[in-house]
Amino acid sequence: MNQKAQLRQPNLFNEIIKGLFANKFIAFLLVLIFFSSLVLVQITHLTRQQLIEQDKLLQQRDELDLEWRYLIVEEEFYSQHARIEEVAISQLDMKRPTSKDEQVVVLP
Template sequence: MNKHIDRQPKLFVEIIQGLLANKLTLFLLLSILVTALAVVQVTHLTRTQLISQDELLQQRDELDLEWRYLVVEEEFYSQHARIEEIAKTQLNMKRPTSKDEQVVVLQ
């Protein structure tokens, strides 16, 4: 039975012996493997950065929208007529007449 096993070529051993015999082929094979792993790593990092960029752009858009709402709200509350109306209705304020005015002289 040992003769039957020995008669079959040991393909893996043959490949390794062939690579060791030809140093340039071994170098090129290792270079291809290292380059392939580098491509996978760079692709992964690029995708991670793109996902992060998309999240930041979405956050920027949400903050921009919130800022626009706040600007509109600020304009609404700062309207002079609205302020005057609130002063009259809620605080019972009125414009002073000339009788109500007092002049203060500072020395």
Template sequence: MNIKANHRQPPNLFFEIVKGLGANKLTSALLVVIFASSLTVVQVTHLARGQLIEQDSLLQERDELDLEWRYLLVEEEFYSQHARIEEIAKSQLKMKRPTSQDEQVIILQ
């Protein structure tokens, strides 16, 4: 008689939890909502980190383009200096300033 009571196996905990949740529908519904909410938080956090990484790369690209634009402005200023243009015209193109005797006036009527 007593031998059976001493060798009794404890109830399976998982089945006891499921029975308890099945008995109380509100607790089951709240458990599902909490689980869904936690998965949503993980997903939103993942997406936010992805967007922050993309924002950092776009900011870095913007800085590189801004630096390149500044270099181009300096280069444009260098190539548009009148003294440099005049020097190239004299040395490479063999040009010279016209004198007053080389000028011709045309009158249109």
């Protein structure tokens, strides 16, 4: 008796599957929707990865820009005439020539 009761009660999942795949067009649309949802998830994931990479590159650009500005300031400091003259006098023992030390060369 128990088997007869089970046979009379339809299995809901099987009935839904039979109904969906009864028409090939509906089955095709179901597969297409499933596939497009997977593609959407993949594209969203890749987009988020690209945004994270872009943020890292922008941060790196800002750090390099700041370093470049410091190098420009340092270059200006070392290229000042007074600084060059100070290094020439203190480290290289150079001095300005006097008029007695100058020699004029006349070319024929």
